Amino acid sequence: MSASEIIIPKPTDVNRIQDEHWRLRASRVLPNGMYGHIQPHHTPANYPQFFGRSAGARVWDVDGNEYVDMLCAWGPMILGYGHQEVEATYQQELKNRDLAYGASPRVVELAERFVELNDGADWAIFGKNGGDATTLALTIARAATGKKIILKAGPSYHGATPWFTPVMSGITPEDRANIVEFEYNDKESFNQAVVAAGDNFAGIIITPHRHDTYTDQIPVDLAFAQHVRHVCDARKAVLILDDVRAGFRTSLAGSWAPIGIRPDMSTFSKCIANGHALSALTGIDSLREAASSIYAVGSFWYASGAMAAGLTTLRILEESNGIQTMTERGNQLVKGLREQAASYGINVVVSGPPTMPFVRFEDGKEMEHAFIWCEEALRRGAYVHPWHNWFLSTAHTKEDIDFVLSATDCAFRHLASRI
Amino acid sequence: MSASEIIIPKPTDVNRIQDEHWRLRASRVLPNGMYGHIQPHHTPANYPQFFGRSAGARVWDVDGNEYVDMLCAWGPMILGYGHQEVEATYQQELKNRDLAYGASPRVVELAERFVELNDGADWAIFGKNGGDATTLALTIARAATGKKIILKAGPSYHGATPWFTPVMSGITPEDRANIVEFEYNDKESFNQAVVAAGDNFAGIIITPHRHDTYTDQIPVDLAFAQHVRHVCDARKAVLILDDVRAGFRTSLAGSWAPIGIRPDMSTFSKCIANGHALSALTGIDSLREAASSIYAVGSFWYASGAMAAGLTTLRILEESNGIQTMTERGNQLVKGLREQAASYGINVVVSGPPTMPFVRFEDGKEMEHAFIWCEEALRRGAYVHPWHNWFLSTAHTKEDIDFVLSATDCAFRHLASRI
Numbered sequence: 001m002s003a004s005e006i007i008i009p010k011p012t013d014v015n016r017i018q019d020e021h022w023r024l025r026a027s028r029v030l031p032n033g034m035y036g037h038i039q040p041h042h043t044p045a046n047y048p049q050f051f052g053r054s055a056g057a058r059v060w061d062v063d064g065n066e067y068v069d070m071l072c073a074w075g076p077m078i079l080g081y082g083h084q085e086v087e088a089t090y091q092q093e094l095k096n097r098d099l100a101y102g103a104s105p106r107v108v109e110l111a112e113r114f115v116e117l118n119d120g121a122d123w124a125i126f127g128k129n130g131g132d133a134t135t136l137a138l139t140i141a142r143a144a145t146g147k148k149i150i151l152k153a154g155p156s157y158h159g160a161t162p163w164f165t166p167v168m169s170g171i172t173p174e175d176r177a178n179i180v181e182f183e184y185n186d187k188e189s190f191n192q193a194v195v196a197a198g199d200n201f202a203g204i205i206i207t208p209h210r211h212d213t214y215t216d217q218i219p220v221d222l223a224f225a226q227h228v229r230h231v232c233d234a235r236k237a238v239l240i241l242d243d244v245r246a247g248f249r250t251s252l253a254g255s256w257a258p259i260g261i262r263p264d265m266s267t268f269s270k271c272i273a274n275g276h277a278l279s280a281l282t283g284i285d286s287l288r289e290a291a292s293s294i295y296a297v298g299s300f301w302y303a304s305g306a307m308a309a310g311l312t313t314l315r316i317l318e319e320s321n322g323i324q325t326m327t328e329r330g331n332q333l334v335k336g337l338r339e340q341a342a343s344y345g346i347n348v349v350v351s352g353p354p355t356m357p358f359v360r361f362e363d364g365k366e367m368e369h370a371f372i373w374c375e376e377a378l379r380r381g382a383y384v385h386p387w388h389n390w391f392l393s394t395a396h397t398k399e400d401i402d403f404v405l406s407a408t409d410c411a412f413r414h415l416a417s418r419i
Numbered sequence: 420m421s422a423s424e425i426i427i428p429k430p431t432d433v434n435r436i437q438d439e440h441w442r443l444r445a446s447r448v449l450p451n452g453m454y455g456h457i458q459p460h461h462t463p464a465n466y467p468q469f470f471g472r473s474a475g476a477r478v479w480d481v482d483g484n485e486y487v488d489m490l491c492a493w494g495p496m497i498l499g500y501g502h503q504e505v506e507a508t509y510q511q512e513l514k515n516r517d518l519a520y521g522a523s524p525r526v527v528e529l530a531e532r533f534v535e536l537n538d539g540a541d542w543a544i545f546g547k548n549g550g551d552a553t554t555l556a557l558t559i560a561r562a563a564t565g566k567k568i569i570l571k572a573g574p575s576y577h578g579a580t581p582w583f584t585p586v587m588s589g590i591t592p593e594d595r596a597n598i599v600e601f602e603y604n605d606k607e608s609f610n611q612a613v614v615a616a617g618d619n620f621a622g623i624i625i626t627p628h629r630h631d632t633y634t635d636q637i638p639v640d641l642a643f644a645q646h647v648r649h650v651c652d653a654r655k656a657v658l659i660l661d662d663v664r665a666g667f668r669t670s671l672a673g674s675w676a677p678i679g680i681r682p683d684m685s686t687f688s689k690c691i692a693n694g695h696a697l698s699a700l701t702g703i704d705s706l707r708e709a710a711s712s713i714y715a716v717g718s719f720w721y722a723s724g725a726m727a728a729g730l731t732t733l734r735i736l737e738e739s740n741g742i743q744t745m746t747e748r749g750n751q752l753v754k755g756l757r758e759q760a761a762s763y764g765i766n767v768v769v770s771g772p773p774t775m776p777f778v779r780f781e782d783g784k785e786m787e788h789a790f791i792w793c794e795e796a797l798r799r800g801a802y803v804h805p806w807h808n809w810f811l812s813t814a815h816t817k818e819d820i821d822f823v824l825s826a827t828d829c830a831f832r833h834l835a836s837r838i
Contacts, residue, residue: 031542035544035715036715036721069520099473100473101470104469105441105471108449111445111449112444125449125450139589162554167713270718292450293586294589295584295586299493300548300694302457
């Protein structure tokens with residue numbers, strides 16, 4: 001089936017023979033059958049677990065079923081899977097070298113690129129996970145201030161590290177001893193956290209908008225962001241913008257550049273190398289000495305293939321005006337979803353930037369309805385998600401979004417018939 | 420210059436024009452000019468910082484100077500840079516898919532492979548950094564026991580994480596609150612640490628032999644290892660073997676398999692995918708539930724390219740009897756180094772498994788002499804290191820080692836003339 005030829009999608013005759021085979025084998029050698037957010041019990045029952053192919057905006061599960069992918073690998077894919085130019089530079093770098101004893105010139109070029117693009121940044125350090133970048137940022141904030149307490153917004157996610165993970169199994173109170181939480185966009189709550197931090201207020205880490213799972217995304221309140229910046233300045237605390245998830249989907253200059261709030265450090269990962277493992281931390285000149293004083297390294301942190309891919313990804317995003325393209329497609333999707341929901345009398349909230357929308361059902365049984373709806377959309381060839389925001393890429397065409405909307409229309413009709 | 424044609428190496432007419440160019444640019448956009456262990460002040464002054472090419476056992480700096488690489492990218496390279504079969508499977512996997520929404524069958528195959536190879540292992544989880552694996556291991560030990568304290572040997576390195584990093588800038592006392600240190604191989608010191616942990620003794624993390632930087636490597640004492648295993652069993656604490664650095668360079672079954680001590684969990688990274696970013700944690704069945712209860716994920720932790728490369732790397736290592744090959748070359752190197760030192764009347768200690776030897780000078784000014792010696796070896800085309808153990812790969816031929824020994828012979832003569 002080629003999705004682009006079939007505007008009204010038919011339910012796929014779902015075949016899960018291969019998927020069942022791999023699930024069974026996985027159940028023996030992987031805890032829970034899989035680690036992390038794609039553990040089988042986290043997604044609707046008919047969702048495939050294993051994938052065999054990806055290209056452009058499409059993925060195929062191991063049984064050959066094709067989907068338009070609205071998850072973009074949970075964000076890393078931004079120009080389309082297997083993007084020709086990105087992969088060509090990646091391959092060329094690998095052919096010459098990837099790892100050797102030292103670094104390649106790509107690390108310098110990529111740091112220069114981040115400094116050039118990112119509002120206020122003067123230096124960069126690269127890692128592999130988003131959590132590498134956020135952890136380094138906390139360490140540098142503490143080194144710079146000689147203080148310990150970092151403020152974060154309640155359930156905001158900043159990486160699978162002991163001080164941020166949402167699951168407390170195996171986590172000690174000491175892992176969180178120097179974290180004080182506040183309510184996103186709530187000035188009073190933030191002020192209370194600052195008071196609680198007292199003389200030990202080292203800094204704050206915050207996402208550019210609220211994009212916690214399961215809940216509506218909420219833009220940052222400008223007055224709140226200005227207040228945070230002002231208090232950090234007055235208290236000589238460090239403002240860290242965690243752009244790991246949202247970065248490069250609303251602005252090339254950092255997600256707070258459009259509102260004129262300049263962070264002291266920013267963290268990036270996910271899409272910056274179009275799927276190749278890479279994260280980045282950028283910072284201002286006054287933090288350079290602290291950044292020089294800490295220990296920042298990993299066996300693969302100089303690997304230049306992903307850096308070459310990053311250079312090409314960022315160049316293409318800029319030259320092709322990729323954010324505008326994704327925004328147009330996202331607006332098309334969001335408008336369509338809202339109209340469909342209204343036409344079936346189903347209450348949904350579609351929130352977030354159009355390039356990373358989230359659909360939440362409001363009918364009491366939120367997750368139950370979301371699962372039913374997602375399962376039907378999936379049957380029709382649209383890969384959407386019930387509790388995590390989706391992502392747009394520049395590879396999603398107008399026709400892809402039309403196709404996804406045809407699938408979600410069927411899903412809304414199906415859900416309406418069941419409630 | 421082709422190193423294999425020139426048995427008596429001549430000093431290269433060192434050209435550092437490109438290297439200086441990139442260092443200057445790096446100094447503007449990277450803290451300290453570079454992050455991590457390859458910061459300029461950590462290596463002898465004439466060492467190149469930037470590399471342009473790698474192939475087999477050779478690397479070329481950005482100015483085109485060629486070296487036989489005895490660092491193997493600090494361990495990750497084990498079959499030679501750009502190994503044809505590994506890269507072919509890697510490319511094939513990337514062509515099909517690397518990242519998508521979910522996992523590929525490669526994660527199952529690789530977990531099965533680790534379970535098959537690794538003594539006692541029943542399950543596996545994969546990450547990107549060695550520190551991902553060690554952090555997960557601590558978390559699982561705590562989840563399984565409901566206790567907090569982890570024992571570790573004094574300066575042993577287990578990753579660039581706040582609870583292990585050797586540099587304390589930006590690290591808080593709380594980051595180390597649940598770590599108790601003991602002296603490697605010292606039963607009395609270990610017992611004291613167990614007493615200090617008291618009712619909160621969750622587990623121990625230990626390297627298979629002592630391979631701390633700057634100091635002689637020391638094999639684990641069998642009676643000590645047996646004692647640790649016995650105490651962990653008696654106290655229901657978890658024994659974690661950190662095989663990130665040493666793994667697959669002395670045994671395919673885990674580095675304590677030859678001495679018959681079975682850990683409860685093992686961590687691997689570095690060489691397991693011949694340079695592609697990958698780490699692994701394996702564990703026994705009784706820890707499966709705890710491993711299922713914790714949060715273990717990263718954006719790139721399902722990336723299947725590195726897993727495909729890992730499958731091929733481990734297969735070739737086994738089929739080609741790679742450890743034996745590396746051991747023979749390592750013995751050739753170690754024997755040669757000791758004979759040369761003796762012939763020039765210079766006291767050195769060559770320690771560690773022959774596949775990861777370390778050379779330490781004993782003449783009072785250890786580092787000064789090591790730097791002089793390394794600089795001269797480098798001028799002659801042998802890339803060696805003054806304070807970190809070296810690594811062998813299966814790509815190092817007898818002739819490569821002869822060449823390296825010719826370079827080190829010149830270096831010993833040079834050093835002898837200066838002291």
